[in-house]
Each structure stands twice: as C-alpha cells, then as structure tokens.
Amino acid sequence: MMKVIIVDDEDLSLKRLNRILTESGEVEVSRAFHDPEEACEYAAENSFDAAFLDITMPRISGMHLIGELRKHHPSLPIVLVTGYEEYAVQAFDKEVIDYVIKPVTAERLNRSIQRLQEKLHKSVTTPEPAVPEPKLNVRLFGEFTVFGGVGADSPIKLRTPKTEELLAFLLYTKSTTRDALADTLWKDLSPQKAWTNINSTLYYVRRAIGDNSDVPIILKDRNGIRIDREAINCDLYEFEVLFRQMRQASVHRPDLFERMDTLYTGELLKGRHYEWAFAWSRQLELDFIMTMETAAHYHAKEGEPLRALYYFERILQIDSIREDIHREIILLYLSLGRRTEAQRQYLVLEELLREELDSSPAADIKQLLRQS
Numbered sequence: 001m002m003k004v005i006i007v008d009d010e011d012l013s014l015k016r017l018n019r020i021l022t023e024s025g026e027v028e029v030s031r032a033f034h035d036p037e038e039a040c041e042y043a044a045e046n047s048f049d050a051a052f053l054d055i056t057m058p059r060i061s062g063m064h065l066i067g068e069l070r071k072h073h074p075s076l077p078i079v080l081v082t083g084y085e086e087y088a089v090q091a092f093d094k095e096v097i098d099y100v101i102k103p104v105t106a107e108r109l110n111r112s113i114q115r116l117q118e119k120l121h122k123s124v125t126t127p128e129p130a131v132p133e134p135k136l137n138v139r140l141f142g143e144f145t146v147f148g149g150v151g152a153d154s155p156i157k158l159r160t161p162k163t164e165e166l167l168a169f170l171l172y173t174k175s176t177t178r179d180a181l182a183d184t185l186w187k188d189l190s191p192q193k194a195w196t197n198i199n200s201t202l203y204y205v206r207r208a209i210g211d212n213s214d215v216p217i218i219l220k221d222r223n224g225i226r227i228d229r230e231a232i233n234c235d236l237y238e239f240e241v242l243f244r245q246m247r248q249a250s251v252h253r254p255d256l257f258e259r260m261d262t263l264y265t266g267e268l269l270k271g272r273h274y275e276w277a278f279a280w281s282r283q284l285e286l287d288f289i290m291t292m293e294t295a296a297h298y299h300a301k302e303g304e305p306l307r308a309l310y311y312f313e314r315i316l317q318i319d320s321i322r323e324d325i326h327r328e329i330i331l332l333y334l335s336l337g338r339r340t341e342a343q344r345q346y347l348v349l350e351e352l353l354r355e356e357l358d359s360s361p362a363a364d365i366k367q368l369l370r371q372s
Helices: 011-023 036-045 062-072 088-093 106-123 161-173 178-185 191-208 235-248 254-263 275-301 305-318 323-335 339-357 363-371
Strands: 002-007 027-033 050-053 078-082 098-101 136-139 145-147 218-221 224-227 232-234
Touching (some): 002 036, 002 106, 011 027, 027 036, 036 062, 050 106, 062 078, 088 098, 098 106, 136 235, 161 178, 178 224, 191 218, 254 305, 275 305, 275 323, 323 339, 323 363, 339 363
Parallel strands (some): 002 027, 050 078, 136 232
Antiparallel strands (some): 136 145
C-alpha cells in the first residue's frame, strides 16, 4: 500500500483529504500535518512514497515545501491540493504529479492516486547489468554546453569557435564524411587545406573532451567520422527517440509530453549562427510545438483544463502570435468561469497582432467574449 503524508493548515480540509485517501483502500496516510515545518522534520527521518500539499500556508508555502521535502527525498511525487487555480503553471514547473482544486472529491482523488501508482511503478526497476556511464553530457537545446562524465560540475571549454562548431556538427549529424565536413565548415578553402584544418581542429576537440582512451568517443576510418552515441548523454538524442515513440504509440502518454517539455529548453544551438543547423532547428521547433498542442488537446479532453492551459501557453512562449492558440486559451478560461483572464488574453493577442502584423484578432474570437 502506498504511504503518503498530508500537509494543510486548514483543519477541515486536512481531515477531509485524510478520510478520502484512507477510504480509497489504496493509500496509508503515514502522518497529517498542519505545520509545514513539522512535515520537514518528519521527512528528514522517515520514508514515504508521496506527499499531498496545500499551497498557501503560513511561514512555508507549498511551493517552497516541495523543495524542502525533496532535499531528503529527491524524486518524491507531489500532489498539490489547493483552492487557488492561478498557481498551476508554477506547479507544473515543479514537476508535480497532479494539481487538485478544492473542495476535493473521491472521484477526483482516485485519478491522483492512479497517477501516483503509475509513477511509483515506473520507479521500481529490476536489477539490470551495469552499463557504462556516459563519457559526455551534452545539451544542444538552448545554450550549447558540453560536460564531462558523471560528477562534472563545469562545462568543457573548447579552444576556438571552430572547434565548437566541429563538435556541434558531429553531434548533430552523428556520422559524416570528410568531404561533407570540408564543404560545410571550410567551403572557402581548397580540399587539401580543408582536410588539414579538419585534422588539426579534430585533434583539439578530442583533447578538450578527453577522448584519448582505448574506446574513443569520436571514431575515424577511411569512410568518414562518426560519434559513438552510446558514450554520450544528449538531450537531442533523447528528444528524437521520445518523439518517435509518441508518433508510434496507439494511446497518448502524459509522461512523454512532460519529458519532452523538460528537454526542450530553447531552440537548437541557440545563439550559434550555424547555417547548416537552421533548417533542422526549425523542424525540431515545429515538432515540439506539435507535441505541446497534442498534449494540450489531450488534457482538455480528459477534463484537465489547467494542464491544457500550461501546454498552450508553452506554445505561445515560442510563437506568440498563434491566433488559434490564443483562441483555445480564451475558451478554456471561459469554461473555467475566469472571464477576466479571458479578456486579458484577448487584449494580449490584440496588442501582439497590432505590433507584429498591423492587424486585429478574428471577429469570432471577440464574439466569444460577447456571448459569454
């Protein structure tokens, strides 16, 4: 049976939540706290599987309490139970399992319990043969950063902008020929000079990343140069795998949506103006937007408008003038009875369209507000 703690400074809410969870037959409430500080003290010395937290509490808010509890239990699943809807986006940034609006019901909490059980089931792994730790940890989304193996605190410094670009190109293509490298990175040089530059720059790359073992990360032969993907933990590689899984899956998986959202921290190689990366960067951005749109519609259909709002707003962070997405957000706000926020969203859209395109929102969007 799953063991949980509850933290809520309101006595009636605490008792109601305790009763519903206990009556579910799936949960054992280890302790229930009015005081968040007492919950922190308990967490330091006791184990449990999950926590149900209120947000607005004296001295320590629920958002802050998440961090305090995870100091002792780093992967602790959290369900937030609150009377306020406006913390939803901040909550999902904290990677909470669920966000439940008071007054809670047994039916709604059963969904939270099911999510917790799925999360805990995935975390229970059977012993597997040890696999080598990655020799490099690479971030290609957002700021291009390369770290050494496990425990490396500082990013690896590469000698010149060209060594950075060569490594980025190899990580991106995974396998290439010398001719392709020459045509892409040294297209203004003769073939002989280009190959000389390839060899010298590759030497500095390998020295910087410590690639001097018997099992190299960068492999060379007569046919070209390739990266040993098994030696690298790379956000792009994981994103590509998850995107394929999502497209092939017969049912939607919220965990894939969440992980892809975590991985995509910005455009590919942000700030690096590599011509060869522009088209692929744009395609990855479109893949991510499509994923977020699918996630938003899925959660809206599942009766989870706050999660849907989060994913729609994630799209607008990238493409702020998507009129159809603004329309979806306005509809969700209206369905929640939050007319003021729906009107505010319309004004944001109106200003964006005026500044960016010198146009106005479609008439049907304004009509939505008039009819509500």
